[in-house]
Amino acid sequence: MNCRVNFKDLSRYTDGACTQKEKERIELHLKECQECKQTLARLNLLKASLSSIAPVKESESFDFVFNQKLKERLEEEVSVSLNEVLGKAISKIRDAFVPKVPVLVRVAVVLVLAVAVFGGYNYYIYSRLPFIETISGIVKVYRAPAARYIIARPNMRLREGYRIETAQDAVVNIISRNKYAARIKEDSDIVIAKLDVRNGNHFTKFDITSGKLMVNTTEAFKGSNMSIQTPACEAKVVGTAFAIDVDKPSGGTTWLGVLQGKVKVTSQGTDVYVNAGQKTQVEPGSLPDIPTLLSDNEWKLIQELYQLGEKPQVVLLVSMRANRVEELFKPAPLYISDTTPRTIPTELEAIIRIINRAIEDNDMGAHRFAIGRLEQLLKKHPNPRYNPQFLMFIGSYYYYIGNYEKAIDTFDRVVNEYPDYSLSSLAQCAVATIYQNNLRDKKKATAGFEELLENFPDSIDTVRARKFFKNLKK
Amino acid sequence: MIKFLQNMEYFALFCVLYIGRLKSEDMPPSFDVDDELVAKAKKGDRRAFDELYNKYKRPILNYIYRLTGDFHQAEELTHETFIRVYTNIDRYIKKAKFSSWVYTIAGNLTKNFLRDRSYIEKVSIDKKIAKEEGEISLLDVIADETKRPDDQILKKEKERLIQRGIDKLKPKHKQVIILCDIQGLSYEDAAGILKCPPVTVGSRLSRARENLARILRFYER
Known part of the structure; x- marks a missing residue:
């Protein structure tokens, strides 16, 4: 249908949901366009078929069974006193x-x-106390009861009230029993102000006088919470990955950047929420700055958080910027860490390296070979944890070699099979963008961007969709 | 004595249900205000609850059946829906229609059931459905049905094909097609159940019809 009236218009027309003006426009068009007339007739036929479906009747024992079940449920709810x-x-x-x-x-x-x-x-x-995993450089721990400093060592357990000071070029990694991983960087002065474990949940508070702290929480952190107090503000996290930098010379000006999740920053009685891909800065005695997007450099620095805690073995490196679909089409690099034990097949690793080399050498033959092998191996070793990342990579790779239809098919798979994946909105945006820019199909591009706005209303990719509709109106 | 009285109460209830059972319409009951019955049911009036139960049991059963494609499971989930309605009716606040509340409970239970049983099969709309040997298209069935309107076998075949088509839709599209096109709800009533604006219902319904028509090969002649 290449008319000014589309299927959506006809659908609303049959439901009587159009304005009078729209109705007149559609009716005028129908007088001239046989194709739309036929589409409307088929639509009415479909509606009639659906509405004529006879409702199923409940079985004879339906009411009896319901009453029995209700009676049993009510009896179960009678409480027995603990005593x-x-x-x-x-x-x-x-x-x-x-x-x-x-x-x-x-x-x-x-x-x-x-x-x-x-x-x-x-x-x-x-066993639930956090402990020092690794140390680099000189790190001192001050223990209040003993009133003395000791040199920190790996596997040392940390308790409430301990003060950790890192020298220049020193770094210490701290693990808290599958809840979170933290990294205290050089020239830092941090006190563990609170360390409470209740019913398996961790309630932690750090006081930072100066220095840099990076924290990456795991999925098991759900139910726990953490707050960070700096001279300028208080940051509260529930489940996230973020970095905080307190500048002592300026009196404690605090910079906070978020990689994943959300952090609540409080200062002067005002709360500000910093989402993934954003940053804020707070000067002592001032309100927090309105969160803005991380710059490219800040984004690269904050990705150090991927090295903390449970390291993902496969990560698609895209930013949180509004134009990240362009990054995806470059194609976006797929980072594979070298940590063990390996949870991805070694053949996949090898193929990704072949693809990266083919991109460097601009070798089309190698591209076609690699992409075919990659798809076969994904079928042979399905892994829900890494499949969406690989599919995104394959999609962007197809785009890179000019096979737009296959790119769309692959991104569609991500949206349909992994709707809760963090980059599904980007996959949907990629589909709509390819229709818009490469296949020049305005109708499908419109439909794609509409789905993006409907299914992922809070994602950064909706910026592109809104821009598209704004240009459409001009 | 207490046990005897309890048994008598249930016997009387059965008599009321059997004698006083309302004959269900083909379309779901109109969404008249159920406020009076709900207010009585909140105070513990079992008869008021039974009236509401009888009014909505079949539409809810059909809603769940169309979502799952499984009649036996639909009955189980319908029972669970009304058990939850009964045990939580004192928490119902008139922010939305009572019927919307019941439908929402039914929808959530069905969603959880489908997720747990991995019934959800996400199929790209562009995936072609292989034509099995001997399988006929929906348009052919409809064409035959107009010639033989009383043929029950054709009717059943049409419903079977349509249900298969509905099973292949995304959950969001399944819901709007069932509520609006099968059960005849307005955009506003469906919006109350799906917790979205009416314009979104219209938009989803249009996509759902387009996808269903493509699945059923409505435009291939």
């Missing part, structure tokens, strides 16, 4: 022990149990 349950349990245990076991044996068993429980509890608390 009754405990009382019954204790009396059962007592009845079991009293007639059979001598008093001394009972006392001994209770003492052993008490020691075991106490010891087990202490170990539980100890």
Whole structure:
């Protein structure tokens, strides 16, 4: 349909959802256009078929079963008092022990149990303390109870009240039992103001007088929280990866950049939320700056966070800028870390290296060979963790070699099969952009950008969609 | 004595349900204000709840059935929907229609069920459906149906083809097609259930119809 009236117009027309003006425009067009007339007729036929579907009837026992289920559910909800349950349990245990076991044996068993429980509890608390994973350079830890500095060493457990000072060129990595990983960089002075573990959740507070701190939380951090106090502000995180830099000479001016997730920054009673790809700066005694996008350099620096904690083995390197679809088409590099154990097949690794070399040498034959092998291997080793990254790479790679239809197919797969993947909005944007710029299909580009706005309303890629519609109106 | 009275209460309930059961219409009940019945049900009036149950059980059952394609599971989920309605009715606040609330509960339960059972099959709309040997297109069935309008086998075949087509839609598109085109809800009522503006319902419905027509090969003649 290459008319001024499209399918959406006809759909609304049949539903009586058009304005009078639109209705007249459509009716005028229908008088001249046989194609639209036929489309409308088929649409009406489809609607009629759908509305004529006979509703299914419930089975004969439906009501009876429902009433039984409701009755059982209501009975389950009658609460039993904890005291009754405990009382019954204790009396059962007592009845079991009293007639059979001598008093001394009972006392001994209770003492052993008490020691075991106490010891087990202490170990539980100890094992959940954060510890130093690696150190580079001179790092001192001041322990308040002992009132002295000691030189930090790997595997050292850290407690509430400890002060960590790093010398020039020193770096220390801290791990907190699959909850988060932190890196304290050179010339830093940080106090662990609070360290509380309750029901498996960690409540942590750092006070930073000066220096740089980077934190990467894991999925298991959910339910925990962390706050960072600087001379200028307080930053609260729930689950994120971010970097914070406190400049002592200026009295504690604080810079904060976010890689993933969201950080709440509070200063002078005002809260500001800094989202992924954004930064803010706070001077002591002032309100936080309105968050802005990270610059290219800042973005590259903050990617150091990928080295902390559970290192992803495959990462597609795209920024959070509004024009990142252009980065994707370059194509965006696929970073593969060299950490072990390996969780991706080695053949995939080798092919990615061949592709990177083919791009450097501009070798079309190598491109075609590599892309074919890559798709075969993805089918053979499906891995939901890395598939979307690989598919994005393959899509951008097809674009790079000029196969736009395959690029669209691949990006479509990402959107359809991984709708919750963080770069799905970028995949949708890529589809619409290829239709717009390369295939010159305005209708499909419009549909693509509309889907982007509808399905990913909060993503940075909607900036491009809005620009497209703005230009369309001109 | 208490047990006997409880049993009598259930027996009386069955009599009321059997004798007083409303005959369901082909279209879902009009969304008249159910406020009075809801207010009574909140105070524990079981009869008021039963009236609401009888009014919406079939539309809800059909909604879930069309979403899942599984009749037995649709009945189970419908039961669960109304159990939740009953046990949570004191928490219902009249921000939206009562019917929208019930539909929303049903939709959420169905979504969780489909996610847990990995029933969701995301298919690119451009994927061609292989024509099986002997399979006929929907247009052919409709053409035959106009010649033999009383043929129940053709009717069933049409419904089967349509359900297969609906199964291949994305969840968002499935919902609007079922609510608006099958159950006859307005954009406004569907918007109340789907928690989006009416204009979004119109937009999704248009895409859903376009995709369904393509799946059913409506434009290949």
